[in-house]
Amino acid sequence: MAPSSSRRDTDSDTQDANDSSCKSSERSLPDCTPHPNSISIDAGPRQVPKIAQIKRNLSYGDNSDPALEASSLPPPDPWLETSSSSPAEPAQPGACRRDGYWFLKLLQAETERLEGWCCQMDKETKENNLSEEVLGKVLSAVGSAQLLMSQKFQQFRGLCEQNLNPEANPRPTAQDLAGFWDLLQLSIEDISMKFDELYHLKANSWQLVETPEKRKVSMEQCGGEVQGQIPGRQ
Secondary structure, X not given: OHHHHHHHHHHHHHHHHHHHHHHHHHHHOOOXXXXXXXXXXXXXXXXXXXXXXHHHHHOOOOOOOHHHOHHHOOOOOHHHOOOOOOOOOOOOOOOOOOOHXXXXXXXXXXXXXXXXXXXXXXXXXXXXXXXXXXXXXXHHHHHHHHHHHHOHHHHHHHHHHHHHOOOOOOOOOHHHHHHHHHHHHHHHHHHHHHHHHHXXXXXXXXXXXXXXXXXXXXXXXXXXXXXXXXXXXX
């Protein structure tokens, strides 16, 4: 009987030791600090819904946030649209196309300007008693302008009309028109300088300004005449 009683006491002590060990383990669990490399089992299920919610909020099709709908978003910046995305992009409305129409407008503007100068100088010759030298300058400027408009301007107008005619043969290109216009600019600048001189004369009451060179030449001529007359008087 003694051995059996001793065995029961031993088993009872072992059970009590196990129970106390389990209780102490349960009490120590909340106080344990998790290792930095340890993985929390409960962190996974709580993070998944948050990531899914963020993805749904960033989606343009999510109706939960009206501010992120595609219809409420601003249009993209113009510099984001590259030419590679639209190879057949039409020309911009503000871009100038230098064709026959464009050069005809330039020609019309220059024609109106030259005609205005000619009319103004014709009026000045009628209203003022101009000297022969000044009148010669006026006639030279007006004649050069009228000759340019009646010949070269008309020739250039015909080239512009041929450029606009698809059936013209030969058909001048825009580069041909640009080259011819550059030549016209030289003649226009030359005539503009003549009219500029006339307007300076008008500002000076149509009196020629005697330059130092002209004054020197006139004095030399007068001196020669005087010297030639002295021997005759002797």
